[in-house]
Amino acid sequence: MGLGGFFALNSCSQKTTSGVAGDTNAPQSTQATEVAKVATYQVPVEYYTLDNGLKVVLSPDKTAPVATIAAYYNIGFRIEPRNRTGFAHLFEHMMFQGSNNLGKMEFIQVVQKNGGILNGSTRFDFTNYFEIVPAHKLETMLWAEADRMRGLNITQENLTNQQGVVKNEVKVNVLNQPYGGFPWLDMPQYANKNWHNAHNFYGDLKDLDAANLEDVQSFFKTFYAPNNAALVVVGDFNPAEAKTWIKKYFENIPKSTLPPKVDLTEPRQEKEQRFSKDDKLATKPALAFAYHMPDKNTPEYYAMGLLDQILLQGNDSRLYQALVQERGYTGSVSGGINSGLGNMFNYNGPMLWDGSLVYDKTVSADSVVAVLDREIQKLDKEGVSQELLDLAIVKMRSDLYDQVSQLYGFGKADLLATFALFENDPKRINQLETEFRKVTPELMQKTLREYLRPTNRTILTINPLAKS
Template identity: 80%
Template sequence: MEYYTLDNGLKVVLSPDETAPIVTVAVYYNIGFRNEPKDRTGFAHLFEHMMFQGSENLGKMEFIDLVQKNGGVLNGSTRFDFTIYFDIVPAHKLETMLWAEADRMKGLKITQDNLTNQQGVVKNEVKVNVLNQPYGGFPWLDMPQYANKNWYNAHNFYGDLEDLDAATLEDVQSFFHTFYSPNNAVLVVVGDFEPAQAKQWVQQYFAAIPSGTVPATPNLTEPVQEKEQRFTKDDKLANKPALAFAYHMPVRNSPEYYAMGLLDQILLQGNDSRLHQALVQERGYTGSVGGGINAELGNMYNYNGPMLWMGSLVHDKNVSADSIVAVLDQEIRKLQENGIDQELLDLALVKMRSSLYDQVSQMYGFGRADLLATFALFDDNPARINELEAEFRKVTPELMQKTISEYLRPTNRTVLIINPQAQS
């Protein structure tokens, strides 16, 4: 792996892998839901759509055609702390994709027609995925709004329809010039390529793009929660109740953060997890319980700010929310009172290692590109990808106990109950 920065501030990570004649090109911009402008909710996501509307040398839909007609796949996605664009193509098309990504970084086609069109697309997406869907936005969109206090962590990041309508052409142009500069981005290439040649192309296509003035990251800190919060949300389309719980996470990269990663494996991940066994196997309250750290919007590595450890389940009407919360408390208390022995810790490490390697190897190198990009953006150190296992291995049973006491206390928890309004 090679990591360097161009004179204009663009971070570049090159990670060759000759397993298959494929390359993944990923560009991550250091702007996400969390730090979008106030009174412009959903703006980071709206802008992600704008990036497919044409650039200086590629008209509308031509970027997409370029990838697909060469047998590739592409996508974009907005997350808490970044917006990502990636292309997976046959290896001999690497130069083409570097040129195309540079073309839209350099000059996006920002017109009123494109903006109006994409405002409509995003509003429809909100209606289809959230407003007109049973359990729409539960819990990934809902829970941050209930559990957090700081607006940046707690607003509707999919976008309020009024805010989406209010976006002007000037807003979009300003957003592009502010956040889509090379000095606010990282370019990652993973796959079957020659590093020297790739470096030459990166220099050729990206080096002349001027850097911009990026504002300071807003203050994202959350106050310490000292009292359990409970909320109920009516859902006119749901016919069964649902419940989600969330606990504020330790600071990213702290010893307790790694301990929480292992506690997540013990309590929530897989059919052998304590909560699956207690809620599904033993009591039959639900058919499944899911969640995790940064659940549904990424993984425990690719974020940079306050985060929640969250779980959720849809359950039978004859099961009360209190009885589910009681089981949750009971399973956490068992770990606290009985202690976590080395055998349980070793099992959690095996599961964590398996999950990490699944993450790294997913989707033709995209999984590896994702970690390299976020570690470059947030830590200025993509090589952290090689240090994760060692960090988890430093976790002791004593640290696990301390982390349970500090972070898995009921007073650090938010519970969200979905009250079904549809007739079953």
């Protein structure tokens, strides 16, 4: 368990894609027909809501005799209380400390002794818990998830214990690691202005120490309620049976009174920002760049997803070719949309497109930034041809299917849960490819000029203090 948890699902796969989809010389009517086509593979989706507000998504898949159960709560570290940084992540740990009918760590034992795996994680806009078990254990896991949604064993002993665990996690993963938290934890704090998007999500140690039982009880009562959650079942199961069990175990859990939505908006950035951070454990300099994204689900949002494929994803990407292959500044460059903490689909607020690299000491940060500018300007000057756009769609489609099939269907469950939570429409999973195919070369260039301008950018460099 932890802030990053078991999965990433981020857009930073290092795959090389060759070939071009479509005919760049096809008449517009033919291209329009191609755009109108839907994906040949459709994810089965049954969606409904219980009387207490719990959103339920069922997606049968007989590929393997396993079932994936995912419980997602609409509470991430963006909206955790002020002066309680890291509280959403701390609470994730509390969910494994016992419930009404399962003692401390017994939830984990129920899964593992039945041959399953489980984990949880905290992200920008949700906290999630999932189990992958043999299909015949589905009812057991639905009962167990309902049991801890109904009530936790919140004690001072459990709280003190988990405060220590989380503080140790911060020390191991961030404070005592070279490049710890770079750039996934650091960059939002530098690039954003709204506190909700810009505070230390892992938690300041003093804030973690300040959490008390009243905080925990109030947080659980408010946010860990059925009307603030989505339950997804994917795999080899009978939908009618699953619906009976879900109604039996979840329907009588009381709903909560949810607080007003938090204002997460970010002001338009009009000037480039540059920051530097000393790292006593790093032996080489590092650099990260970030640009504010278009609003989610707009045409420009889908265009940015395809620009990401062209510029950053895979060994055929413009930045990999320019920084690694041509100049040898670094051995790799990574990043993407919501990189390090998810993918371009599973968030609900302002977001960054970012990239990062560790580079040789003989190279200046300005040289790296100059390459970034050169590649973006080159793409702007030449324009995005239909051929290049088609290739980006092929790469995006490949990434989408990678995500959907990841970890016995957990990747599918992740998208279904977040689309249910944030858009109230898990069937969006079957519309994504169509949305990307609507993007035109003209929209790509318009999006590049507005969102990849230097004045929309934040640069963060790491100054290495350790001897190599």
